Amino acid sequence: MNLLQLAWKNISGNELRSWVVALCALLVAAFALFATLLLRGAATSLELAAERLGADIIVVPEGAQTEMEGALLMGVPAHFWMPEENVAKLAAITGVEAVSPQIYLATLQDASCCTVSEMFMVAYDPQTDFTVRPWLDRQLPGGLGLGEVIGGDYIFATEANDGILVYGDLVRLKGNLEPTGTGLDQTLFFTMDTAHRLAVVSEMRAVEPLNIPPNQVSAVLLQTKPGVDTEELAVEIYRTVPGVYPIQSANLFQSSRTQLKSLLSTVVIVMALIWPLAVVLIGMIYLMAANERRRELGVLRALGATRRFVAQSLLAEASVLAFCGALVGVFLAVLAIYLFRRLIMVSLGVPFLLPAAGPLALQIGIGLLLSMASVFLAALAPAIKISRQDPAIAMRE
């Protein structure tokens, strides 16, 4: 019989105590992993989305900032317009490297002419575009032709031959972009030519026509020249182009970042309460268990167990329980995140991207270690205390 076998015998022989300790380990691991997965997933998602836009500044009509973020983050259709002449005005400002207009559209709600209801759609200008084009170059070197679309990660074809019905027109899904965990995953991208064809076709085949106001665009994406201070440029844009609001990409998703900060604070507070409580509770359980087993441990010492063996047997018992509890805890946390990520995104108003296998494994490892370290730490003091006791005194009533 070795140390682990002896520990396992004690675990199975004291079911209630074992369940309580394992449950504490489960809670610590599950909460720690769930919280870090959620926060890191949201932060990664925000970074990816901002990075994917590739613009230093996004210029939208004044008052449309929130709607813009909602569209990018959650895929909520955006409806705002500004004069197309703003594109030239913005391009003329000193420090601007490139500008590219975009038109934001949406499919109809519950209409037979659109297979996907209220889907956010982005029409870009292939001549000036620098945001959609880099992704397309990697996947579709020829770019998108008339009637061709590319979708976010969640978009899939619903009709034959990779078709999706949009305003009665069957567009062809040429591919999908990598996931970001944001509204971009539920967005359809096509050229402005396709947008205008959709508008024409919709007149005849759609429940309602697709309205694209003439000489209007929704937003202008802007790249700065190297070395230009984007903040100063944003101020200059605000001053010289009336009726627009420049959003710096560093300030993009500010409300979500604030939301994340507040979530992080909540998590830290809850963790700061749960963790010491769990450690104290487990410590008390082990102190009671060590007292209850005082005589038994005294007998072990009489039979030839060293102080170290007695301490190790208690710690081995705690570690086995912690490992089992934490393993179930991390499994439940990952399962909950995987199953309810959409619900969490909507209810918390933050985007989320499940980490790749490597970082996920690392986070699971950290969750397991944290939980095991908590139980080990809690059991350490009782284990040392009981192992140092005089065996003769330990065996007395």
Place this chain on the structure above:
Amino acid sequence: MIKLEDVTKIYDLGKGSTVTAVKGVTLEIGAGEFTAIVGRSGSGKTTLLNLAAGLTRPTSGRVTLDGVELWGLNDRQQSHTRNRTIGFVFQFPSLMPTLTVHENVVLPTTFSSNGHKTNAHERAEAMLERVGLSDKLRSYPRQLSAGQQQRVVIARSLINDPQVLLADEPTSNLDEKTEQEIIGLFHELHRSLGLTIVLITHTRQLVAAGMRSVEMANGVIVSDSAASG
């Protein structure tokens, strides 16, 4: 074999209160002797046994086992000496409740660093057969009578082939018939294995002819049949 020289044990009860359990006791027990330590409850018998086994540190005096001073050893050496040399039979139920009878008997070999680990299972079976419990290998202590449990404890005490068997009132919780059986078993082990046995009892009835008898009262030895001849 076991030598206690001017040994005193004072227990600290806290708040400045102390109790002297053993006062300046000198006792030598030779190899192969069967010694009974008798005395009333509270006379210091159990403390004397614990001192002899190195289970408690004397406040003053020396305890040697086979010429080696126990308290000159570190914890690992002391534990190893106990494991290798001494078998214990306690007054209270001392089997591990979560282990089977067989696992309980094998348990001391877990702490052995010598050859006792090899064939431990076969030897455990042989020991259990010797105490008449070969059919209870897979039973748990709670499924056995008090007498059967003490037999298992005796089997456990013999698993590492000790030179000394220390028994602290091993029959105090048993009925008279079982008590006789257990004491008979000790005599049989003394005869067949040549063990040094120290048996603590509060009743003189268990002291048989040929046994050395040491009587304690108030922490001191008041009579010793070996000394009186």
